[in-house]
Amino acid sequence: MTGLFDLLLNWRNRRLVDPSFQNWAASFPLTRPIAQRRAREVFDLTAGFVYSQILFACVELRVFDAVKDSALTVPALAKKIGLPESGTDRLARAAASLRLLEKCGQKYALGHHGAALFGNPSVFSMIKHHAALYMDLSDPVALLRERTRDTALAKYWDYTAGGSAEYSELMSGTQSFISEEILSAYSFDQHTHLMDVGGGVGAFLCAAKRKHPSLKATLCDLPNVVALARAHFIEQNIKADAVACNFQTDPLPFSADIITLIRVLHDHDDEVAVSLLGAIRAALPDSGTLLVAEPMAETPGAEPTGDAYFGMYLWAMGTGRPRSLEEIRELLRHSGFAHAKEIKTRRPILTRVVIAR
């Protein structure tokens, strides 16, 4: 079977690299749309870093803010964003081609993608922090040759420093979509005490408490982050405990009947992940539940998010990897969880959810 598959793959690839086949496919009416779409996809792959930097410039210069209420001419936009008119004109045209802006006569308004991003300010912090990843990816071959923690992204996410306000704020900002996905996929009604391990400043616990007010809630994180979480709970008027705990060295408190691990597992290499899951197993009663939520590798329709984006992101961070559903199940089995099943989310590109017992 493999032999036949290899033969077919080789045959297809020999056709695809052949310039006369490419010319034929681009002219033949039935293959022309496919050839055009493939050419566009290949060009997008080649130019993707430019598109990202156009988006970065728009966010940095607050271009979407500038045009959100009314469309602006280039001179008016230039005045608002503090760039010369020639640079503004070049950026506005580029942004319009990417549907970040939309050209209306001589003016520019928010485009489809610009409007979607504007409704979601936490994505702006995410785009801004990509400056660190962009720096690390400037020589991808060197980055891949030897994994190191001497990268801009590793410095940004320095858990060993005891938790940072900057990364915590970024995670909290992007948490609202994730919370919505988890809370609509899984009902916490059947539980009495939820503990969120690596819970950051508590954005998920606040959302869970709003939906299930009778649930007892505890957050565990590194000491600096726990201090931020306590302040956040007071500010949000949410009754929840926050326990300082380093899950790599300390046992986890035993009192919850459900533990959540949201966007935590993929940050860690297998050895730490297995020890963390073992500590969770020990902190749960036999009838307890673990909920793991994170974006995963090999997610149908979102393969580049898991394998390309998070793959390179976590490599640059110097620890962790995106895992496929099956790899997570395997880690869970290895750590003493007998049943692990996926609960479908509406947007698996953002997060998938596995329930283990």
Ligand SMILES: C[S@@+](CC[C@H](N)C(=O)[O-])C[C@H]1O[C@@H](n2cnc3c(N)ncnc32)[C@H](O)[C@@H]1O
């Ligand atoms: C990527 S953030 C996810 C935060 C939150 N769960 C969310 O989805 O927004 C990872 C969290 O794990 C915490 N963390 C990392 N290493 C830890 C450790 N050894 N012990 C406890 N918490 C840790 C970090 O401080 C951070 O809050």
